[in-house]
Amino acid sequence: MSNSIAENIANFLKEYPPFNYLSHDELIQVATSIGVVNLDKHKTLFQIDDKLHDSFYVVASGVINLSVIADAEETLLNKCYAGDVFGLRPFFAKNNYMMTAKAREDSIVYAIPINVFKPFVAQNSQVLDFLLESFATNTRNPFDKENRGKLITDNVYTENQTTEIQYFQSLAYNKTPIKIAVTTVIKDAAQLMTENLIDSAIVTDQNQPIGIVTDTDFRSKIANGRFPITNTVEKIMSSPVITVPENVSVAEAQLLLLKHNVSHLCVTADGSDKSDVKGIISEHDLIVAQANNPGVLIKEIKRALSPKELKQVREKLTDLIQASIAKNIPLPHIYNISGEIITAIVKRSVELAILDLGSPPARFAWLSIGSQGRKEQLLLTDQDSILVFEDVSVEKYRDVKDYFLKLAKRATAILEKVGYEFCPNGHMASNMLWCKSLTDWIKQYNSWMKTPGEKSNDISSIFFDYEIAFGEGKIEDAITDVIFNNSKNNVLFFDYLGNDTLRKNPPLNFFKKFNLEEDGEHKGKFDIKNRAIMPLVDGARLFAISLNLRGINNTYLRFKQLAMIDPKYSEIYLNCADAFLILSKFRTLEGLKNDTSGDFINIDELSKADREKLKNALGPMKELEELIKDKFRLTQFS
Known part of the structure; x- marks a missing residue:
């Protein structure tokens, strides 16, 4: 690429993070290696399940749509404009793309080779931090409040893009790794790894790691004849070992593999190579971990056909909450993730009740109230809810209400089996007091707000904290309008x-x-x-x-x-x-x-x-x- 073209590309990139953290010479080095891709309108750059490219991408001009498949429908996840970075999956995973990138209009994108950019990630903490935060939060560019140069990752957690999950997501790894001495013969080490169906062995001295041997070492150092198999592992081991503490997060582990260009991390008691070996993390472990996140839990909820399956998801959520607390993750982030998953559980409980009873005779809204309505329920406490159905003719009212009461009793029974106890005060949609038409609910809120205290035993402040879990959003909006209209100048x-x-x-x-x-x-x-x-x-x-x-x-x-x-x-x-x-x-x-x-x-x-x-x-x-x-x-x- 000529110097003038590279100079123009470098000048373009320097306006957007993470490239603005690089020096001019570094930008020229990146720009010189860039491939320019012209995409006609509706042309696909990559799609779901495609093998990963050896580059990630920056939009030079035009618009690129990123979409996912959710419930058999293609859903637009985001639009990328000039300066936006996308297609980062090759940095962090070995499995195929989980998004489709398609030109919304005639577009030009820059393809930046991963192997060219990796050294800048490893050497520049600001670039590393940018990638880490962006990858973990799966949001637009976290450093750019005006949305310029937003960075889009290819990890889809939920439709609502849950935040920072990989900072505290649990990571399962091998806690009984093969440990060998530095004097072990290569042939014996290979046989031991084969017998145990494992691709690595940690070389230790008094249970402290001094090196590691992997399948890659056998392929690159033994298969090509560099060393005979009668040598000791000292000849082929990688040293020093990259070590991490036992509570390392998925995101942290991924970035360490990237930074040090290794395929394994050694888990030790205090995270250093001066303490006892506790386990080994492989790239495969990280790929598996990516399937164990809120997005997957949401999918499990949608597929659940019984309270038992929903209960299993709720137990996984408890583990997730416990891990996040242990890593001192800010509580608002935990509330956000927990709230989405609990709402999905409530929604699926209502759906299962409908599958059992048949289609509803009228439109309705199921509102979680109290702590669920505030998305503050981290522990398994009792359930609180109300049901509001649209107004129907007088002659239909009794039958319609009977249906929704049966529906509510089935749904609350499912939630009780999941682990959410019945509300001791009866604040549930299965109570005929809290399952009624929109007009009746409007009368109820009018009574509570215009004549408070006259029937104080009927009013509970939790009815003013609600979140729709299933049904018509317009019904929820109507309740909100009533509350705020009644609150104007309402001294009483x-x-x-x-x-x-x-x-x-x-x-x-x-x-x-x-x-x-x-x-x-x-x-x-x-x-x-x-x-x-x-x-x-x-x-x-x-x-x-x-x-x-x-x-x-x-x-x-x-x-x-x-x-x-x-x-x-x-x-x-x-x-x-x-x-x-x-x-x-x-x-x-x-x-x-x-x-x-x-x-x-x-x-x-x-x-x-x-x-x-x-x-x-x-x-x-x-x-x-x-x-x-x-x-x-x-x-x-x-």
């Missing part, structure tokens, strides 16, 4: 809701000691749900409705958004957001440890540091309480 309703928020027993007593349960099954324990977490949940909901914050149900996200739309009190909202995450993590750890709802914590089992951390997280609650008293006239229901 916010008086009721504000007092209800402040009615919880305080978490700390006058002497700043934890208020513990005085009797019952949980005597001596701290009720972290009702004394600490729920006041924050209730407060976030109260301000969200009063400030017309639609479409955001998650408590953490509500507080973050409130800080933006009500900047005068942003510090309080942000403190509450942080406190909510800390308290939720305490509850989740408790629940995972004891296989419970995590609602009650034994304070005595916490370290001194954790007790102080927990106590400090309760501080913002007082600020929130004072803000509620200041913002709302809490008189009639005080």
Whole structure:
């Protein structure tokens, strides 16, 4: 390629990450090796199941559509414009493409050889970080908020593009690797590997790794006659070994293989070559791991034909949550992934009920409420839901409602078998009170909001946190419109809701000691749900409705958004957001440890540091309480 063409390509690339992290000379080196591909409109560059190319691609001009097959339909995943990078799968996997790349219009793309670009990935931490974050999050360019030069990967997790899963995705690997001494004869090592059907052996000294022998070494160093098989493995082993700790993530492992251009990683006790060998990770292990992610779980859910199969997926989700907590992944990311999978489980439960009963006689919406509606349910707690069906004629109403009650009873029974207990308060779609027509639901919300307190035993604030799991989105929108229309200048309703928020027993007593349960099954324990977490949940909901914050149900996200739309009190909202995450993590750890709802914590089992951390997280609650008293006239229901 002539210098002038290479110069032009280099000048183009430097405007977009990750190329803007390279020097001019490095860009010229890349540009000189680039292949220019002209694509006519609708021409395919690669498609699903094609063998991987030896290049990845940058759009020079035009538009490239990336699509996947979901439920037997081709779904457009993204559009790539000038500067966008795509087709990165050859960097990270050996199996075929999982996307189709097709020109939306006449386009030109640059093909950058993987072997040319690999050294820049290994040598430049910013390029490595770009690829790592982009690969793990599967999003547009994470460094470019204006979407210029977005990087599209070829790993499809779910239709909704779950985030950062591979940072904490579990990685199964061989925990009983073959270990041999440096004096082992090559022939004996080869025979041992053949007998055990394994492609590697770790050379150790006092159980610490000093080298590794793989099938590749036999092909490149023995088969061609470089060394006789009577030599010791010291002659052909690769040394030093690239080592990783036991909790290494899929993304981290993939990038280390890429960075060091190796096919295996040695797992050791502390991640260094100075500690005991614990296992071996191969490229094959990483390919298998890519099939064990939320996207696959979603597919398993869609194929499930029984509660037993759904329960198996839910158990995998618990493992995923536990692994993410162990790696200190931010809780909002875990909520996002968990929420999508749980919603899919609920949806499939409704679908199985429909398969059993036959087609619904009217359109409807199944709404998860409470913690499921807020996408905050990490532990196996009880289920909460309502069912809203479209208005029908008077003569059809009874039959239609009977159908939906039967449907709801079947669906909730399936969810109970999955592990979600029936709501002790009966807040489920299978309860005839919470399964009714849109008009009846509008009357219900009107009653709750216009005359609060008159039938206070019927109202629960969880009915104001909901997420559609199945059915007509327009029905959910109609409920939302009713709530926010009724909230305008509704002093009485916010008086009721504000007092209800402040009615919880305080978490700390006058002497700043934890208020513990005085009797019952949980005597001596701290009720972290009702004394600490729920006041924050209730407060976030109260301000969200009063400030017309639609479409955001998650408590953490509500507080973050409130800080933006009500900047005068942003510090309080942000403190509450942080406190909510800390308290939720305490509850989740408790629940995972004891296989419970995590609602009650034994304070005595916490370290001194954790007790102080927990106590400090309760501080913002007082600020929130004072803000509620200041913002709302809490008189009639005080």
